Amino acid sequence: LMKIVYLPILFLLILFGQSCGFDKGNCGGTPGTYYFYLKEASIKQTPYFTNKAFDTISFASDKGDTLTFVKTKTDTLWYEEPGDGSPDFGYATNRYQQIRNIYATIKGNGKFEVRHSLKMEQAFTNIISIKFNNINFVIDEAWLNPSFGYAYYIGNYPMNNKTYTNAIFAYSTLGDTTSNSIIINKDFGCIVFNDKFTNTKFYLQ
Numbered sequence: 001l002m003k004i005v006y007l008p009i010l011f012l013l014i015l016f017g018q019s020c021g022f023d024k025g026n027c028g029g030t031p032g033t034y035y036f037y038l039k040e041a042s043i044k045q046t047p048y049f050t051n052k053a054f055d056t057i058s059f060a061s062d063k064g065d066t067l068t069f070v071k072t073k074t075d076t077l078w079y080e081e082p083g084d085g086s087p088d089f090g091y092a093t094n095r096y097q098q099i100r101n102i103y104a105t106i107k108g109n110g111k112f113e114v115r116h117s118l119k120m121e122q123a124f125t126n127i128i129s130i131k132f133n134n135i136n137f138v139i140d141e142a143w144l145n146p147s148f149g150y151a152y153y154i155g156n157y158p159m160n161n162k163t164y165t166n167a168i169f170a171y172s173t174l175g176d177t178t179s180n181s182i183i184i185n186k187d188f189g190c191i192v193f194n195d196k197f198t199n200t201k202f203y204l205q
Contacts, residue, residue: 031083031089031090031091032092032093035078035097036094036097038097038098045126045186046184046189047187049114049116054071055071056069057069057103059204059205061200061202061203063200065108067109067202068108070103070106071101072103074100075102077099079119079120079121080094097117099115099116100113100114101115111131111133112130112131113129114129115131120138126141127139127141128140132190132193135172135180135195137171137172138170138174139170143168146166150168152168153167154168154183155167157185159191164187164188164191166185167183167184170183178196180196189204
């Protein structure tokens with residue numbers, strides 16, 4: 001009879017230990033590695049990962065030249081930081097997904113890359129990074145939502161006989177309106193790139 005009583009208790013202890021390890025990363029045993037993935041709703045905040053039409057992107061400058069980029073691959077990177085644990089038993093490792101589009105330049109002289117990160121340095125979460133000609137822009141996906149009340153929200157942006165809705169400015173130096181800038185929205189991604197170094201603007205075609 002005692003064996004019958006002890007077996008369910010033993011099972012519960014084992015079950016508790018497994019769930020504790022999953023939730024906390026480490027509960028006194030060997031720490032593990034835990035993966036956190038981007039959600040589909042986040043990935044849809046730009047067209048680069050979900051819309052095949054944006055596998056090729058062209059921009060025309062106000063100086064008459066054209067840049068055309070074609071996506072060559074999408075890969076996954078991981079932002080890694082320590083999780084829960086203790087000095088005695090070690091710490092878990094938390095890994096946060098980042099997906100990246102790498103583009104080749106097939107016309108003109110330029111570079112383009114897009115990354116969407118579940119987490120980055122300084123505890124940023126759900127971040128869109130756009131690198132245009134080696135100038136990096138870091139955008140919180142929440143800024144693209146009109147209800148967020150982002151300071152550089154501009155609403156409708158008319159260009160080339162088309163109106164882009166819910167557009168925002170983003171700056172290469174956060175909050176510095178004199179730095180390089182882009183105009184971006186959810187449906188078309190980067191619409192305008194303003195390179196202050198060369199005094200050139202590029203417009204989505």
